[in-house]
Amino acid sequence: MALAAAGGACRRAAGDRTYTLHGQVxxxxxxxxxxxxxxxxxxxxxxxxxxxxxxxxxxxLNGLTPGDLIxxxxxxxxxxxxxxxxxxxxxxxxxxxxxxxxxxxASSGFELLKPGAPVPAGAFVDQDGRKRTFDSFRGEPVLIxxxxxxxxxxxxxxxxxxxxxxxQKTLKQDAALGRVHLxxxxxxxxxxxxxxxKKHARELNADSARWTFLTGERDEVDRFAMRFGVxxxxxxxxxxxxxxxxxxxxxxxxxxxxxxxxxxxWTPEQVLADLRSVVRAD
Numbered sequence: 511m512a513l514a515a516a517g518g519a520c521r522r523a524a525g526d527r528t529y530t531l532h533g534q535v536x537x538x539x540x541x542x543x544x545x546x547x548x549x550x551x552x553x554x555x556x557x558x559x560x561x562x563x564x565x566x567x568x569x570x571l572n573g574l575t576p577g578d579l580i581x582x583x584x585x586x587x588x589x590x591x592x593x594x595x596x597x598x599x600x601x602x603x604x605x606x607x608x609x610x611x612x613x614x615x616a617s618s619g620f621e622l623l624k625p626g627a628p629v630p631a632g633a634f635v636d637q638d639g640r641k642r643t644f645d646s647f648r649g650e651p652v653l654i655x656x657x658x659x660x661x662x663x664x665x666x667x668x669x670x671x672x673x674x675x676x677x678q679k680t681l682k683q684d685a686a687l688g689r690v691h692l693x694x695x696x697x698x699x700x701x702x703x704x705x706x707x708k709k710h711a712r713e714l715n716a717d718s719a720r721w722t723f724l725t726g727e728r729d730e731v732d733r734f735a736m737r738f739g740v741x742x743x744x745x746x747x748x749x750x751x752x753x754x755x756x757x758x759x760x761x762x763x764x765x766x767x768x769x770x771x772x773x774x775x776w777t778p779e780q781v782l783a784d785l786r787s788v789v790r791a792d
Contacts, residue, residue, distance in 0.1 A: 527586045529555055531593070534602060535578040536560065543568045545593075548605075552584070556662040557750045560743075564592045564665070577601050589672070591663050620736040623759075623767045632734040634695070634724040637707040642724060644734075648765050650691040651788050653677065653781060655758040656740050658698035659710045660750060669774050670694070670758065675714055676778040678721055689763070690785055692721040697735055697742050698752060699725045738770055760784055763792050 533549025539562075548560040563584070565571060570593065574580070579600040582593045623629065631643040644652075655674065661667030674692050681687045696702035702710075707723040716723070725731060732742055738757045745751035758776065760768040768788055771781070 525588055527555075528594075529553075529584045529586070531580075531582045531584045533580060533582075534604070535574055535576055535580060536604065537562075537576060538571055538574050540568060540571050543571070545571060545574065547580070547582070555584075555586070557748050558745070559662075559751050560753045561663060564590075565596070566592045566594045570596045574598065575601075577604050586664065589664050589669070591665055620733065622739055623737045623770075625767055625769065627767050629761050629765050629767055630734060630737060632726070633730050634726040635704055637704050637711050637718075637723040639704040642722070644693075644761075645765065647691055647693065647722075647761075649763055650689050651763050651785060651792065652691050652693055652761040653758065653785065654693040654695065654738075654761060656695050656697055656735050656738070656754075656756070658696050658752055658754075659702050659706060660698065661752075665774055666754075666756065670756065671714055673758075673776075673778050673781075674721065675716075677781060678717060680778070680782055681720055682717070686789055687782070687785060690720075690789070692716075694721070694723045695731060695735065696723065696725040697728075697731050697740070697754065699728050699731060701750075739772070760788060762788055 529552050531547065531549050531552060533547040535545055536548055537546040539545065543565050544562050545565065546560065546562045550558045566585070574596070578598050579602055581597045581599055583595040585592055585594050629644055631645045634642045634644070636642050653674075655670045657667035657670050659667070671694075674694065678692060681690050681692075696707060702725050704725070707725060711718065711721065711723050735742065735757075738759055739755075740757045741755045743753040756773050758771040758781070760781070762768050769784060
C-alpha cells in the first residue's frame with residue numbers, strides 16, 4: 511500500500527532540525543525505546559526508507575503495534591536523532607514480516623565468522639582506485655566497520671565515522687597502537703565510488719596511512735560483509751533506500767577475527783581497550 515508522503519523541515523531549536531514523518535510501524539522495542547518504521551520520502555532529508563528510530567519518551571510507544579500507521583516528528587541533531595511526537599492514525603496489514611533480514615547461515619554459504627577464524631581476502635578497490643584485498647593489511651591489527659556515505663541518520667553510519675575519528679586521534683598519540691589500521695567498507699558502490707570515498711575521507715581528516723576506505727563489486731562486498739553479520743537490503747525502485755544493521759570488528763595482525771561489536775552501543779574507549787589487549791598479545 512502507498513503511504514502518505516512526508517512533509518518538509520522546519521527549525522525546532524538551535525542546531526536541531528525537525529521533519530514530519532508518515533509511515534507504518536514494523537516493530538516496537540519498548541525496552542530500548544525504539545521502533546522500526548517504513549516511511550515515505552522525507553523532503554530535504556532522505557528517500558523512502560525502513561529505519562529504526564529512538565523515541566524521546568518511552569511512553570510514546572504505549573499502545574503501538576506492528577502495522578500501525580503513524581504521523582511523527584523526527585528531530586535531527588548533530589549527533590543524535592529521535593522521534594519527539596507520535597500519533598497513531600490507522601492500521602494496515604504489513605507488506606513484509608516485521609523482522610530484520612536473517613543473519614547469514616552456513617547453509618546459505620555465508621557462515622558467520624567466529625573468533626579465531628581467518629577473515630576472507632575479498633576483492634576491493636580503495637579510495638585511490640587501487641585494487642586491494644583484505645590480506646593486504648596482514649601484519650597490522652585492523653578495526654573494520656561497514657557504512658554508506660549517504661546514510662542520513664547521525665546515530666548510524668555517521669556515528670561510526672565519528673567513532674573512528676576519535677579512535678584515529680588516539681592511535682596517533684599512543685605509540686603502542688601505532689600499527690593499528692582503520693578500514694571502512696562501503697556497501698553502496700554505485701554511489702560510493704573511489705572519488706566519493708576520497709572526498710569523504712578528506713572531510714573526516716582521515717590519515718591515509720592509518721585509515722583506508724574500501725568498496726568494490728556489490729555482490730563481492732555483500733558476501734564479505736555478511737560474514738561479519740551485516741544485513742543489507744536495497745529497494746528495487748530506489749538505490750538510495752538501503753536498510754542495514756551495524757557491525758564493527760577487530761581483526762588481529764594474522765588476519766583472524768578477534769571480536770565483533772553489534773550495533774552502535776559500543777564506545778571508542780571500549781574498542782581502544784580491546785585493541786591494546788590485541789597489540790599486547792601480538
